[in-house]
Amino acid sequence: MPFDFSHTPDRSQTNSLKWSKYPPSVLPLWVADMDFPAPPAVNEALARAVAHGVHGYEFPSRRLREVVATRMERLYGWKVSPSWVIATPGIIAGFNAAAWAVCRPGQGILTQPPVYPPFLSLHKNIGGLAHQDAPLREVAEGENLLRYEIDFDHFEFMFDTDAPTRLFLLCNPHNPTGRAFSREELLKMAETCLAHNTLIVSDEIHSELTLPPHRHTPIASLSPEIAARSITLIAPSKSFNVAGLFTGFAIIPDKDLRESFLKAAERLCMHVPSLGLTAAEAAFSGECDEWLADLLTYLAANRDFVTEYARANLPGIRVTHPEATYLSWLDCRALNLAPDPYQFFLKKARVALSNGADFGEGGQGFVRLNFGCPRGTLEDALDRMKQALAEAG
Ligand SMILES: Cc1ncc(COP(=O)(O)O)c(C=O)c1O
Numbered sequence: 439m440p441f442d443f444s445h446t447p448d449r450s451q452t453n454s455l456k457w458s459k460y461p462p463s464v465l466p467l468w469v470a471d472m473d474f475p476a477p478p479a480v481n482e483a484l485a486r487a488v489a490h491g492v493h494g495y496e497f498p499s500r501r502l503r504e505v506v507a508t509r510m511e512r513l514y515g516w517k518v519s520p521s522w523v524i525a526t527p528g529i530i531a532g533f534n535a536a537a538w539a540v541c542r543p544g545q546g547i548l549t550q551p552p553v554y555p556p557f558l559s560l561h562k563n564i565g566g567l568a569h570q571d572a573p574l575r576e577v578a579e580g581e582n583l584l585r586y587e588i589d590f591d592h593f594e595f596m597f598d599t600d601a602p603t604r605l606f607l608l609c610n611p612h613n614p615t616g617r618a619f620s621r622e623e624l625l626k627m628a629e630t631c632l633a634h635n636t637l638i639v640s641d642e643i644h645s646e647l648t649l650p651p652h653r654h655t656p657i658a659s660l661s662p663e664i665a666a667r668s669i670t671l672i673a674p675s676k677s678f679n680v681a682g683l684f685t686g687f688a689i690i691p692d693k694d695l696r697e698s699f700l701k702a703a704e705r706l707c708m709h710v711p712s713l714g715l716t717a718a719e720a721a722f723s724g725e726c727d728e729w730l731a732d733l734l735t736y737l738a739a740n741r742d743f744v745t746e747y748a749r750a751n752l753p754g755i756r757v758t759h760p761e762a763t764y765l766s767w768l769d770c771r772a773l774n775l776a777p778d779p780y781q782f783f784l785k786k787a788r789v790a791l792s793n794g795a796d797f798g799e800g801g802q803g804f805v806r807l808n809f810g811c812p813r814g815t816l817e818d819a820l821d822r823m824k825q826a827l828a829e830a831g
Contacts (some may be wrong), residue, residue, distance in 0.1 A: 440732045440735070441732040446812055450462060465788065465789050465818060467790065467808045467809070469808070470764075471676075472679045472764060472808075473815065474733070475679070477678055477720075479723070479729075480678055480680060480721050487713060499719075502718065503521070504520045505719055506520070506523045507520045507522075509722045509724075510659075514659050516658070522689050523687050523688075523689055524687065524689075524700065526687065526688055527684045527710050528684040528686050534706065535688070535699055535702040535703045535706055536605070537561075537567075538564060538705065540604060540695070541564055543566030544566060545605075546570045546602060546603045547569060547570065547603075547606075548596055548605070550572050550573065550608070550612070551797060552794065552797035552798055552799065552800045553798060554641075557607050558797075567601070568600050570597075570603060571596065572592050573589070573592070574617070575588070583759055584756045590626060605636065605637050606638050607639050607641065608627065608640045608657060611647070611762030615760075617762070618761040621660065624655055624660060636667075637695075638658075639668075640669070641671050642654070643672065643676050644763045646674075646676075646678075647677050647737070648761065649734055650734065652762060656670055657670070666695075667692070669688055669699065670688070670689040671687070672689065673686030673687065677733075679810075680717045683713055685711065685718045740811075741759065741766065743809075743817075744807065744820070751820070752824060754827075755768050755773065767806055769803065770805060778793065779805045782830075783823055788822060789823055792806035
């Protein structure tokens with residue numbers, strides 16, 4: 439019996455960021471959390487911990503680190519030692535600690551915009567670092583579809599431009615474009631990094647939201663040499679909808695790099711919440727895999743619905759057909775919506791999307807739509823957007 443994702447608890451009376459930022463008349467399809475309850479096994483594990491009643495400090499246990507390592511081997515054939523696994527209070531904390539651990543003033547951090555906004559400000563958090571951009575290339579597919587590719591000439595050109603590129607912050611799968619990069623693409627990027635002595639920090643928070651038939655490949659799984667120059671960041675937060683518990687993992691095969699990361703994590707006071715560890719162990723244990731398979735089926739159908747709805751009802755808007763994530767990326771540039779598409783849909787359609795301009799180069803004139811919600815909510819939001827466009831003439 440598949441899980442039912444069509445009915446969800448009312449979040450409007452909770453302290454949810456997604457549901458409390460805008461007035462109640464606005465439908466929120468912005469920040470990346472889903473409206474579905476976490477899988478039963480996660481909620482049961484949390485309920486047991488709450489019933490115990492004592493919530494003191496915790497370490498990530500050996501068992502939890504084994505659960506993470508076993509999952510990497512089972513899902514991707516990547517052999518991970520539990521000793522490489524470090525718990526972090528989320529992924530942003532993880533890439534900040536990585537940058538603190540390895541970057542020195544005068545060096546550069548490379549990203550691929552349009553990309554998740556905290557990637558674009560990482561260099562500022564450390565200070566004295568250069569930000570380097572190798573934008574993804576837009577490829578039109580038919581009338582209204584958009585796909586993104588790596589422009590390898592530009593990617594290679596950007597290394598060591600204004601400063602030695604110390605860290606490449608990869609987003610795989612990529613938010614907001616929904617690309618699940620292929621082995622060939624990953625290998626080519628990794629070889630360039632190795633040639634420039636650049637460390638790869640790979641944010642793989644959306645990895646388990648890769649929609650069949652696409653498959654996720656951890657970049658570090660490609661070879662021991664790449665693994666030795668990589669920090670892989672994973673978390674149950676997106677796929678099992680437990681983002682508010684702020685728990686993720688850094689997988690760092692190289693011992694010296696691991697020790698530098700641990701020192702930075704200590705300096706940054708990166709403590710992990712005990713309930714987050716509880717949820718992560720249940721999420722990654724395998725007990726939630728059926729739930730996840732049903733979720734992916736539901737999300738793929740929502741993704742197809744957005745693509746088809748846009749083709750039939752939102753003329754002038756091009757959309758991605760994401761290979762992973764629950765995020766569609768809508769190119770509204772041809773419509774010249776004033777003052778920008780984010781404000782237009784917020785004011786005229788009462789739909790809150792994410793503003794593409796926040797995602798850096800190539801994001802202006804775009805909005806990001808979160809389809810991790812019941813189909814009815816999605817349909818309502820798209821109908822409101824269609825109506826607002828019709829009224830704007
Ligand atoms: C690519 C990416 N990385 C990191 C995060 C946030 O991770 P955390 O809340 O664990 O810091 C998000 C959230 O949307 C994301 O999309």
